[in-house]
Amino acid sequence: MFGLVDCTNFYASCERVFRPELEGRAVVVLSNNDGCVIARSQEAKALGVRMGEPYFQVRELMERRGVVVCSSNYELYGDMSRRVMWYLQQVAPAVEVYSIDEAFLDLAGMTRHFDLASWAGDVRGAVRQRTGIPVCVGVAPTKTLAKLANRLAKQDAHQGAGSGVVVLDDEQQRREALGRVAVEDVWGVGGRSAAKLHAAGVRTAAELAGVGDAWARKNLGGVVGARLLCELRGFSCAGVVVEDEARKSLACTRSFGRPLTRWEDVAGAVATHAARAGEKLRRQGLAARLLTVFVETNRFAAAPPPHSFSAQLTLSGATDDTVSLTRAALKGLERAWRPGRTYVKAGVVLDGLERAGAAAQGTLFGDAGGPGPARGELMRALDALNGRYGSGTVRVAAAVPGPGKAEAWAMRREVKSPAFTTKWGELWEVRC
Protein backbone atom coordinates (compact mmCIF):
# COMPACT_ATOMS: atom_id res chain seq x y z
CA MET A 1 0.00 0.00 0.00
CA PHE A 2 1.01 3.59 -0.65
CA GLY A 3 0.20 6.70 1.33
CA LEU A 4 0.13 10.19 -0.12
CA VAL A 5 0.45 13.06 2.34
CA ASP A 6 -0.34 16.45 0.83
CA CYS A 7 -0.14 19.78 2.66
CA THR A 8 -3.31 21.82 2.31
CA ASN A 9 -2.83 25.13 0.45
CA PHE A 10 0.79 24.81 1.48
CA TYR A 11 2.30 28.27 0.88
CA ALA A 12 -0.76 30.02 2.26
CA SER A 13 -0.68 27.72 5.29
CA CYS A 14 3.02 28.53 5.86
CA GLU A 15 2.25 32.25 5.90
CA ARG A 16 -0.47 31.61 8.46
CA VAL A 17 1.70 29.65 10.87
CA PHE A 18 3.62 32.79 11.82
CA ARG A 19 0.83 35.27 11.18
CA PRO A 20 -2.16 33.72 12.94
CA GLU A 21 -4.19 36.85 12.31
CA LEU A 22 -4.50 35.51 8.74
CA GLU A 23 -6.55 32.55 9.98
CA GLY A 24 -10.02 32.70 8.43
CA ARG A 25 -8.98 35.36 5.90
CA ALA A 26 -8.48 35.02 2.16
CA VAL A 27 -4.72 34.70 1.51
CA VAL A 28 -2.87 34.32 -1.78
CA VAL A 29 0.83 33.83 -2.52
CA LEU A 30 2.40 35.16 -5.73
CA SER A 31 5.11 33.66 -7.93
CA ASN A 32 8.47 35.35 -8.45
CA ASN A 33 8.25 38.90 -9.76
CA ASP A 34 4.80 38.96 -8.18
CA GLY A 35 3.66 37.52 -11.50
CA CYS A 36 0.96 34.93 -10.90
CA VAL A 37 -1.17 33.56 -8.10
CA ILE A 38 0.40 30.22 -7.11
CA ALA A 39 -1.31 29.45 -3.81
CA ARG A 40 -4.67 30.30 -2.29
CA SER A 41 -6.28 29.74 1.04
CA GLN A 42 -9.71 28.13 1.02
CA GLU A 43 -11.32 31.56 1.43
CA ALA A 44 -9.43 32.89 -1.61
CA LYS A 45 -10.54 29.91 -3.68
CA ALA A 46 -14.10 30.63 -2.65
CA LEU A 47 -13.75 34.19 -4.00
CA GLY A 48 -12.98 32.70 -7.43
CA VAL A 49 -9.28 33.55 -7.57
CA ARG A 50 -7.84 30.98 -9.97
CA MET A 51 -4.54 29.11 -9.80
CA GLY A 52 -1.89 30.58 -12.10
CA GLU A 53 -3.86 33.74 -12.75
CA PRO A 54 -1.72 36.81 -13.58
CA TYR A 55 -1.69 39.10 -10.57
CA PHE A 56 -2.26 42.29 -12.55
CA GLN A 57 -5.55 40.85 -13.79
CA VAL A 58 -7.00 40.16 -10.34
CA ARG A 59 -5.25 42.80 -8.28
CA GLU A 60 -8.22 45.11 -8.19
CA LEU A 61 -10.70 42.40 -7.22
CA MET A 62 -8.44 41.25 -4.44
CA GLU A 63 -7.94 44.75 -3.07
CA ARG A 64 -11.68 45.24 -3.06
CA ARG A 65 -12.29 42.00 -1.22
CA GLY A 66 -9.52 42.51 1.31
CA VAL A 67 -7.43 39.55 0.19
CA VAL A 68 -4.04 39.31 1.92
CA VAL A 69 -1.35 39.12 -0.78
CA CYS A 70 2.12 37.67 -0.12
CA SER A 71 5.17 37.58 -2.40
CA SER A 72 6.64 34.09 -2.43
CA ASN A 73 9.05 33.31 0.41
CA TYR A 74 10.72 30.07 -0.60
CA GLU A 75 13.15 30.17 2.28
CA LEU A 76 10.22 29.88 4.67
CA TYR A 77 8.30 27.29 2.63
CA GLY A 78 11.44 25.19 2.12
CA ASP A 79 12.14 25.13 5.83
CA MET A 80 8.54 24.30 6.76
CA SER A 81 8.62 21.53 4.15
CA ARG A 82 11.76 20.05 5.72
CA ARG A 83 10.01 19.93 9.09
CA VAL A 84 6.99 18.11 7.68
CA MET A 85 9.13 15.65 5.69
CA TRP A 86 11.42 15.00 8.63
CA TYR A 87 8.47 13.96 10.76
CA LEU A 88 7.07 11.68 8.05
CA GLN A 89 10.47 10.01 7.81
CA GLN A 90 10.26 9.22 11.51
CA VAL A 91 6.96 7.39 11.21
CA ALA A 92 6.94 5.70 7.78
CA PRO A 93 9.31 2.95 6.59
CA ALA A 94 10.15 4.74 3.33
CA VAL A 95 9.32 8.24 2.15
CA GLU A 96 9.52 9.78 -1.31
CA VAL A 97 9.58 13.56 -1.08
CA TYR A 98 7.60 14.08 -4.25
CA SER A 99 7.39 17.87 -4.13
CA ILE A 100 7.73 20.69 -1.64
CA ASP A 101 4.30 19.90 -0.18
CA GLU A 102 3.74 16.21 -0.94
CA ALA A 103 5.24 12.87 0.00
CA PHE A 104 4.53 9.27 -0.95
CA LEU A 105 4.88 6.77 1.87
CA ASP A 106 5.65 3.11 1.26
CA LEU A 107 3.32 1.26 3.62
CA ALA A 108 4.21 -2.25 2.44
CA GLY A 109 3.59 -4.77 5.21
CA MET A 110 1.95 -2.30 7.53
CA THR A 111 -1.57 -3.51 6.82
CA ARG A 112 -0.87 -6.52 9.00
CA HIS A 113 0.05 -4.49 12.05
CA PHE A 114 -1.95 -1.29 11.82
CA ASP A 115 -5.39 -0.07 11.01
CA LEU A 116 -4.21 2.25 8.26
CA ALA A 117 -7.10 4.68 8.58
CA SER A 118 -6.44 5.40 12.24
CA TRP A 119 -2.65 5.35 11.71
CA ALA A 120 -2.99 7.94 8.93
CA GLY A 121 -5.29 10.01 11.14
CA ASP A 122 -2.63 10.04 13.87
CA VAL A 123 0.04 11.14 11.39
CA ARG A 124 -2.21 13.93 10.20
CA GLY A 125 -2.80 15.18 13.74
CA ALA A 126 0.88 14.98 14.64
CA VAL A 127 2.03 16.95 11.58
CA ARG A 128 -0.47 19.66 12.42
CA GLN A 129 0.61 19.81 16.03
CA ARG A 130 4.34 19.79 15.37
CA THR A 131 4.49 22.12 12.36
CA GLY A 132 1.19 24.00 12.23
CA ILE A 133 0.62 22.70 8.71
CA PRO A 134 -2.69 20.97 7.85
CA VAL A 135 -2.41 17.85 5.67
CA CYS A 136 -4.67 15.27 4.06
CA VAL A 137 -3.76 11.61 3.59
CA GLY A 138 -4.77 9.16 0.86
CA VAL A 139 -3.97 5.45 1.14
CA ALA A 140 -4.36 2.93 -1.72
CA PRO A 141 -2.62 0.05 -3.52
CA THR A 142 -1.00 2.24 -6.22
CA LYS A 143 0.47 5.74 -6.28
CA THR A 144 -2.14 6.94 -8.77
CA LEU A 145 -4.94 5.63 -6.55
CA ALA A 146 -3.31 7.14 -3.45
CA LYS A 147 -3.35 10.52 -5.21
CA LEU A 148 -6.98 9.98 -6.04
CA ALA A 149 -7.78 8.99 -2.44
CA ASN A 150 -6.02 12.13 -1.25
CA ARG A 151 -8.12 14.25 -3.58
CA LEU A 152 -11.27 12.73 -2.13
CA ALA A 153 -10.01 13.33 1.42
CA LYS A 154 -9.46 16.99 0.58
CA GLN A 155 -12.83 17.26 -1.15
CA ASP A 156 -14.63 15.83 1.88
CA ALA A 157 -12.71 18.08 4.26
CA HIS A 158 -13.75 21.19 2.31
CA GLN A 159 -17.33 20.15 2.64
CA GLY A 160 -16.88 19.85 6.35
CA ALA A 161 -17.13 16.08 6.16
CA GLY A 162 -14.62 13.27 6.57
CA SER A 163 -11.50 12.98 8.65
CA GLY A 164 -8.92 14.23 6.16
CA VAL A 165 -8.02 10.61 5.48
CA VAL A 166 -9.32 8.27 2.77
CA VAL A 167 -8.22 4.64 2.55
CA LEU A 168 -9.05 2.51 -0.50
CA ASP A 169 -8.27 -1.05 0.39
CA ASP A 170 -10.90 -3.16 -1.28
CA GLU A 171 -12.37 -3.52 -4.73
CA GLN A 172 -15.66 -1.87 -3.98
CA GLN A 173 -14.07 1.21 -2.41
CA ARG A 174 -11.80 1.52 -5.44
CA ARG A 175 -14.73 1.42 -7.86
CA GLU A 176 -16.76 3.93 -5.89
CA ALA A 177 -13.80 6.28 -5.62
CA LEU A 178 -13.10 6.13 -9.36
CA GLY A 179 -16.71 7.03 -10.01
CA ARG A 180 -16.45 10.17 -7.88
CA VAL A 181 -13.46 11.70 -9.69
CA ALA A 182 -13.60 13.55 -13.00
CA VAL A 183 -11.17 12.27 -15.60
CA GLU A 184 -9.32 15.59 -15.81
CA ASP A 185 -8.56 15.33 -12.08
CA VAL A 186 -6.67 12.05 -12.42
CA TRP A 187 -2.93 12.28 -11.79
CA GLY A 188 -1.25 12.09 -15.20
CA VAL A 189 -4.17 13.48 -17.20
CA GLY A 190 -3.37 17.01 -18.33
CA GLY A 191 -5.25 19.45 -20.51
CA ARG A 192 -4.43 17.76 -23.81
CA SER A 193 -5.37 14.27 -22.74
CA ALA A 194 -8.50 15.52 -20.98
CA ALA A 195 -9.70 17.12 -24.22
CA LYS A 196 -9.15 13.85 -26.13
CA LEU A 197 -10.91 11.87 -23.41
CA HIS A 198 -13.90 14.20 -23.36
CA ALA A 199 -14.14 14.00 -27.14
CA ALA A 200 -14.25 10.22 -26.78
CA GLY A 201 -17.01 10.47 -24.19
CA VAL A 202 -14.85 9.51 -21.22
CA ARG A 203 -15.88 11.60 -18.20
CA THR A 204 -14.84 9.88 -14.99
CA ALA A 205 -11.81 8.03 -13.67
CA ALA A 206 -13.96 4.89 -13.66
CA GLU A 207 -14.63 5.26 -17.39
CA LEU A 208 -10.95 5.94 -18.01
CA ALA A 209 -10.02 2.71 -16.22
CA GLY A 210 -12.32 0.92 -18.64
CA VAL A 211 -10.96 2.22 -21.99
CA GLY A 212 -9.07 -0.25 -24.17
CA ASP A 213 -5.32 -0.60 -23.75
CA ALA A 214 -4.72 -0.03 -27.46
CA TRP A 215 -6.72 3.19 -27.36
CA ALA A 216 -4.78 4.39 -24.32
CA ARG A 217 -1.45 3.61 -25.97
CA LYS A 218 -2.45 5.45 -29.09
CA ASN A 219 -3.98 8.53 -27.47
CA LEU A 220 -2.44 8.96 -24.05
CA GLY A 221 1.28 9.01 -24.75
CA GLY A 222 2.14 5.38 -25.47
CA VAL A 223 3.62 3.50 -22.56
CA VAL A 224 2.72 6.39 -20.25
CA GLY A 225 -0.99 5.87 -20.94
CA ALA A 226 -0.74 2.10 -20.54
CA ARG A 227 0.85 2.52 -17.10
CA LEU A 228 -1.82 4.99 -16.06
CA LEU A 229 -4.58 2.46 -16.79
CA CYS A 230 -2.77 -0.29 -14.89
CA GLU A 231 -2.41 1.92 -11.84
CA LEU A 232 -6.06 2.95 -11.89
CA ARG A 233 -7.03 -0.73 -12.05
CA GLY A 234 -5.04 -1.39 -8.90
CA PHE A 235 -1.80 -2.81 -10.33
CA SER A 236 1.19 -0.85 -9.11
CA CYS A 237 3.66 0.24 -11.80
CA ALA A 238 5.83 2.60 -9.75
CA GLY A 239 7.41 2.29 -6.33
CA VAL A 240 8.53 4.84 -3.79
CA VAL A 241 11.84 6.49 -4.77
CA VAL A 242 13.49 7.28 -1.49
CA GLU A 243 16.23 9.82 -1.96
CA ASP A 244 17.67 12.35 -4.27
CA GLU A 245 20.41 10.15 -5.71
CA ALA A 246 18.13 9.64 -8.66
CA ARG A 247 18.16 13.34 -9.50
CA LYS A 248 18.90 13.77 -13.18
CA SER A 249 19.03 17.51 -13.67
CA LEU A 250 19.06 20.77 -11.82
CA ALA A 251 18.06 24.22 -13.04
CA CYS A 252 18.26 27.87 -12.08
CA THR A 253 16.02 30.04 -14.20
CA ARG A 254 14.39 33.42 -13.67
CA SER A 255 12.27 35.94 -15.44
CA PHE A 256 13.91 39.36 -15.29
CA GLY A 257 12.25 42.14 -13.33
CA ARG A 258 11.98 43.96 -16.69
CA PRO A 259 12.75 43.11 -20.34
CA LEU A 260 16.45 43.29 -21.28
CA THR A 261 18.22 43.92 -24.57
CA ARG A 262 21.85 44.47 -23.60
CA TRP A 263 24.33 41.61 -23.59
CA GLU A 264 25.97 42.75 -20.32
CA ASP A 265 22.68 42.64 -18.45
CA VAL A 266 21.65 39.21 -19.69
CA ALA A 267 25.20 37.92 -19.15
CA GLY A 268 25.03 39.16 -15.58
CA ALA A 269 21.83 37.22 -15.01
CA VAL A 270 23.28 34.07 -16.62
CA ALA A 271 26.44 34.31 -14.49
CA THR A 272 24.26 34.68 -11.40
CA HIS A 273 22.24 31.59 -12.33
CA ALA A 274 25.42 29.59 -13.00
CA ALA A 275 26.74 30.53 -9.56
CA ARG A 276 23.49 29.52 -7.87
CA ALA A 277 23.54 26.24 -9.79
CA GLY A 278 27.06 25.66 -8.48
CA GLU A 279 25.89 26.30 -4.92
CA LYS A 280 23.06 23.81 -5.34
CA LEU A 281 25.47 21.18 -6.72
CA ARG A 282 27.89 21.58 -3.82
CA ARG A 283 25.15 21.53 -1.23
CA GLN A 284 23.96 18.20 -2.61
CA GLY A 285 27.42 16.77 -3.18
CA LEU A 286 26.89 16.55 -6.94
CA ALA A 287 28.82 17.50 -10.07
CA ALA A 288 27.54 18.08 -13.62
CA ARG A 289 28.84 17.02 -17.02
CA LEU A 290 26.49 19.02 -19.24
CA LEU A 291 25.39 22.62 -19.08
CA THR A 292 22.57 24.22 -21.07
CA VAL A 293 21.96 27.95 -21.28
CA PHE A 294 18.71 29.36 -22.59
CA VAL A 295 17.24 32.79 -23.11
CA GLU A 296 13.63 33.58 -23.90
CA THR A 297 11.79 36.43 -25.53
CA ASN A 298 8.27 37.31 -24.43
CA ARG A 299 6.00 34.40 -25.30
CA PHE A 300 2.92 36.57 -24.80
CA ALA A 301 4.00 39.15 -27.37
CA ALA A 302 2.16 39.14 -30.71
CA ALA A 303 5.39 38.71 -32.71
CA PRO A 304 7.92 37.32 -33.42
CA PRO A 305 7.04 33.71 -32.58
CA PRO A 306 10.38 32.03 -31.78
CA HIS A 307 10.90 32.72 -28.13
CA SER A 308 13.53 30.32 -26.85
CA PHE A 309 17.17 29.90 -27.82
CA SER A 310 19.51 27.47 -26.16
CA ALA A 311 22.97 25.98 -26.34
CA GLN A 312 24.32 22.91 -24.61
CA LEU A 313 27.98 22.43 -23.69
CA THR A 314 29.87 19.38 -22.51
CA LEU A 315 31.97 20.39 -19.53
CA SER A 316 35.52 19.10 -19.27
CA GLY A 317 34.70 16.35 -16.79
CA ALA A 318 32.07 16.58 -14.09
CA THR A 319 32.40 19.78 -12.09
CA ASP A 320 30.77 21.69 -9.24
CA ASP A 321 33.08 24.66 -9.59
CA THR A 322 31.38 28.04 -9.91
CA VAL A 323 34.15 29.56 -12.00
CA SER A 324 34.11 26.72 -14.54
CA LEU A 325 30.32 26.73 -14.64
CA THR A 326 30.18 30.48 -15.15
CA ARG A 327 32.73 30.37 -17.97
CA ALA A 328 30.81 27.60 -19.70
CA ALA A 329 27.51 29.41 -19.19
CA LEU A 330 28.80 32.61 -20.78
CA LYS A 331 30.23 30.63 -23.69
CA GLY A 332 26.82 29.02 -24.11
CA LEU A 333 25.12 32.37 -23.99
CA GLU A 334 27.35 33.60 -26.84
CA ARG A 335 26.03 30.73 -28.93
CA ALA A 336 22.39 31.13 -27.95
CA TRP A 337 22.40 34.92 -28.20
CA ARG A 338 20.53 36.56 -31.09
CA PRO A 339 21.29 40.28 -31.21
CA GLY A 340 18.51 42.80 -31.47
CA ARG A 341 16.03 40.76 -29.44
CA THR A 342 14.30 41.70 -26.23
CA TYR A 343 14.70 39.00 -23.60
CA VAL A 344 12.50 38.40 -20.57
CA LYS A 345 14.05 35.29 -19.04
CA ALA A 346 17.27 33.29 -18.85
CA GLY A 347 18.32 30.03 -17.27
CA VAL A 348 21.11 27.55 -16.67
CA VAL A 349 20.29 23.83 -16.63
CA LEU A 350 22.75 21.15 -15.49
CA ASP A 351 22.51 17.54 -16.69
CA GLY A 352 24.61 14.41 -16.41
CA LEU A 353 24.78 14.69 -12.64
CA GLU A 354 27.00 12.40 -10.60
CA ARG A 355 28.39 12.30 -7.09
CA ALA A 356 31.15 14.89 -6.80
CA GLY A 357 34.62 13.41 -6.56
CA ALA A 358 33.41 9.89 -7.37
CA ALA A 359 35.44 8.34 -10.18
CA ALA A 360 36.28 11.88 -11.30
CA GLN A 361 36.92 10.90 -14.88
CA GLY A 362 39.35 13.36 -16.45
CA THR A 363 39.86 14.23 -20.07
CA LEU A 364 42.54 12.76 -22.34
CA PHE A 365 44.93 15.61 -21.59
CA GLY A 366 44.31 15.55 -17.89
CA ASP A 367 42.57 18.44 -16.28
CA ALA A 368 45.46 20.82 -16.80
CA GLY A 369 43.10 23.64 -17.69
CA GLY A 370 40.57 22.64 -15.05
CA PRO A 371 40.40 23.77 -11.47
CA GLY A 372 42.86 22.18 -9.07
CA PRO A 373 42.38 21.29 -5.41
CA ALA A 374 42.87 24.93 -4.44
CA ARG A 375 39.64 25.74 -6.22
CA GLY A 376 37.75 23.30 -4.03
CA GLU A 377 39.09 25.27 -1.06
CA LEU A 378 38.02 28.49 -2.72
CA MET A 379 34.48 27.17 -3.25
CA ARG A 380 34.26 26.07 0.38
CA ALA A 381 35.35 29.52 1.48
CA LEU A 382 32.87 31.14 -0.89
CA ASP A 383 29.99 29.03 0.42
CA ALA A 384 31.02 29.70 4.03
CA LEU A 385 31.14 33.47 3.50
CA ASN A 386 27.85 33.59 1.64
CA GLY A 387 26.28 31.36 4.27
CA ARG A 388 27.43 33.61 7.05
CA TYR A 389 27.02 37.08 5.57
CA GLY A 390 24.18 36.46 3.15
CA SER A 391 24.04 34.95 -0.32
CA GLY A 392 25.71 37.07 -2.98
CA THR A 393 28.22 38.61 -0.56
CA VAL A 394 31.08 37.13 -2.61
CA ARG A 395 30.44 36.64 -6.32
CA VAL A 396 32.29 36.10 -9.58
CA ALA A 397 32.84 39.43 -11.28
CA ALA A 398 30.63 38.51 -14.24
CA ALA A 399 27.64 38.36 -11.90
CA VAL A 400 28.22 41.86 -10.54
CA PRO A 401 26.83 44.87 -12.42
CA GLY A 402 29.26 47.66 -13.36
CA PRO A 403 30.32 50.17 -10.69
CA GLY A 404 27.40 52.18 -9.44
CA LYS A 405 24.90 50.13 -11.43
CA ALA A 406 21.95 48.12 -10.16
CA GLU A 407 21.23 44.54 -11.18
CA ALA A 408 19.14 45.10 -14.28
CA TRP A 409 17.74 41.58 -13.94
CA ALA A 410 16.66 41.82 -10.29
CA MET A 411 13.20 40.52 -9.56
CA ARG A 412 10.28 42.31 -8.05
CA ARG A 413 9.00 41.19 -4.68
CA GLU A 414 6.90 43.84 -3.09
CA VAL A 415 5.13 42.09 -0.27
CA LYS A 416 7.47 39.41 1.06
CA SER A 417 7.09 38.07 4.57
CA PRO A 418 10.16 37.64 6.83
CA ALA A 419 12.28 34.46 6.82
CA PHE A 420 10.77 33.56 10.19
CA THR A 421 12.64 30.32 10.67
CA THR A 422 16.00 30.75 8.89
CA LYS A 423 17.35 34.24 9.58
CA TRP A 424 18.31 35.49 13.03
CA GLY A 425 17.37 39.03 12.09
CA GLU A 426 13.89 38.01 11.01
CA LEU A 427 12.76 35.81 13.86
CA TRP A 428 9.33 36.25 15.33
CA GLU A 429 9.21 38.90 18.01
CA VAL A 430 7.29 38.36 21.21
CA ARG A 431 6.40 41.35 23.32
CA CYS A 432 5.73 40.84 27.02
Add this chain to the structure above:
DNA sequence: TCTGGGGTCCTAGGACCC
Protein backbone atom coordinates in the same frame (compact mmCIF):
# COMPACT_ATOMS: atom_id res chain seq x y z
C1' DT B 1 3.23 48.41 -17.74
C1' DC B 2 2.29 43.69 -15.51
C1' DT B 3 1.91 36.43 -17.30
C1' DG B 4 6.78 31.53 -12.12
C1' DG B 5 10.27 27.99 -11.36
C1' DG B 6 11.87 23.31 -11.15
C1' DG B 7 11.35 18.85 -12.46
C1' DT B 8 10.34 14.04 -15.38
C1' DC B 9 9.66 11.33 -19.53
C1' DC B 10 9.14 10.81 -24.41
C1' DT B 11 9.81 11.75 -29.52
C1' DA B 12 12.20 13.14 -33.62
C1' DG B 13 15.46 14.74 -37.06
C1' DG B 14 20.21 15.85 -38.44
C1' DA B 15 25.17 15.15 -38.00
C1' DC B 16 28.40 12.08 -37.12
C1' DC B 17 30.62 7.62 -35.77
C1' DC B 18 31.86 2.50 -36.62
Add this chain to the structure above:
DNA sequence: TCTGGGGTCCTAGGACCC
Protein backbone atom coordinates in the same frame (compact mmCIF):
# COMPACT_ATOMS: atom_id res chain seq x y z
C1' DT C 1 16.90 -1.53 -60.19
C1' DC C 2 19.02 -2.47 -55.82
C1' DT C 3 21.66 1.26 -50.74
C1' DG C 4 22.33 -1.91 -43.13
C1' DG C 5 22.30 -1.67 -38.33
C1' DG C 6 23.44 0.36 -34.21
C1' DG C 7 25.16 3.91 -31.69
C1' DT C 8 26.00 9.08 -29.59
C1' DC C 9 25.36 13.98 -29.39
C1' DC C 10 22.74 18.06 -30.19
C1' DT C 11 18.63 20.77 -30.67
C1' DA C 12 13.88 21.29 -30.21
C1' DG C 13 9.43 20.46 -28.65
C1' DG C 14 5.31 18.11 -26.38
C1' DA C 15 3.08 16.51 -22.33
C1' DC C 16 2.73 16.10 -17.70
C1' DC C 17 3.57 17.11 -12.56
C1' DC C 18 3.72 20.42 -8.28
